[in-house]
Amino acid sequence: MMSMNSKQPHFAMHPTLPEHKYPSLHSSSEAIRRACLPTPPLQSNLFASLDETLLARAEALAAVDIAVSQGKSHPFKPDATYHTMNSVPCTSTSTVPLAHHHHHHHHHQALEPGDLLDHISSPSLALMAGAGGAGAAGGGGVCDSDTDPRELEAFAERFKQRRIKLGVTQADVGSALANLKIPGVGSLSQSTICRFESLTLSHNNMIALKPILQAWLEEAEGAQREKMNKPELFNGGEKKRKRTSIAAPEKRSLEAYFAVQPRPSSEKIAAIAEKLDLKKNVVRVWFCNQRQKQKRMKFSATY
DNA sequence: ATGCATGAGCC
């Protein structure tokens, strides 16, 4: 039990595993999905022309899309990307939570064919059968059932319901985590709690957060029971970041490009940025976020 | 609930 060394400053997911997010079940389709992605290393040269073709087609599609959608041209300067961040770590007050630890495998731009086989080194692949029992040392051990997408989904749902029953908001949960005093665990934002409940996090992220939220839930329910038993004792009771908004027409174009080339080179990003009149960095980040979005559990259709 | 962004760690 507890294959992953999930403890460490925070929770370090796959420690030394070379790659691979989806443990067992759907690893195959995941692998297939990735395998379908183009862009092997050498592609730059060999496929340069092909790429251009694809790009052109995407552009054409996008152009048509834009033209047809509405005569409306750029409603405003999308380039208004303010990095207006005052370098001051304003909210850092309680934001010293789980640092980001990634092991980070790197399929670079190429996807290892080994994806299909890498499960041979999977950590908790062993016994998946007895999923039911799930002794799961509540402490933090990660047993097989913890990596089962269905179990995660079920837990997320139970979590939300019990959280609501406790009359606690997502934001409350996030800040309350810091009181758990779990080494390496600080607070989390409402966003993250929300994403956990809606499964819009990566599979690994879900696995890492589950034990923490489970610990909070158990403690919160325990505390409430305490109150129930002794009601008498406990009665009563810089500049901000501006979010860039990409207009619908531009967004449709980006999606068209993405469908053809999810990982455009720096040059292509620049070209796209110019055509859409967006800042290059905005376009780059958009692609990054789009890729990340594809990896969210919810969209990892495989089970 | 979700779009755009930052930053860490790695290549």
Add this chain to the structure above:
DNA sequence: GCTCATGCATA
């Protein structure tokens, strides 16, 4: 420059 975890701002 990428991935990944995460968050602020906002619809």
